[in-house]
Amino acid sequence: MRNGKLPTGESQPFYFPLDHPMMPSWFKGMETIICKCGLWPAGGLLAQYPNFYCPLGRIDCCYCWLLFLQPDFVEQKPLLQEFIERCSHLCDFYPKYHCEMNFIEQY
Numbered sequence: 001m002r003n004g005k006l007p008t009g010e011s012q013p014f015y016f017p018l019d020h021p022m023m024p025s026w027f028k029g030m031e032t033i034i035c036k037c038g039l040w041p042a043g044g045l046l047a048q049y050p051n052f053y054c055p056l057g058r059i060d061c062c063y064c065w066l067l068f069l070q071p072d073f074v075e076q077k078p079l080l081q082e083f084i085e086r087c088s089h090l091c092d093f094y095p096k097y098h099c100e101m102n103f104i105e106q107y
């Protein structure tokens with residue numbers, strides 16, 4: 001996972017540094033990332049809603065949604081797409097359905 005961006009535009013590594021005394025190279029965790037972004041609500045936040053049923057219309061209900069909607073997460077392309085585009089090709093994802101129904105099978 002590449003670094004994220006703080007609201008100030010600064011880079012935010014998602015992993016602790018190699019020389020960290022307790023957790024070298026470990027993922028910092030969503031709570032730490034949210035706190036560093038200054039988004040931690042005063043009343044705390046659920047890691048996830050029970051059975052992943054978040055209340056409709058809320059965007060700050062849990063760790064997942066809060067991070068999922070941050071600009072640096074929204075702008076992140078899949079690694080495969082980045083690789084394809086870096087090779088000067090177009091990347092076009094098709095909807096998921098049976099492979100025999102894919103239009104490329106008609107050619």
Ligand SMILES: [Zn+2]
Pocket residue numbers: 048049053054055060061062063064065
């Ligand atoms: Zn939620």
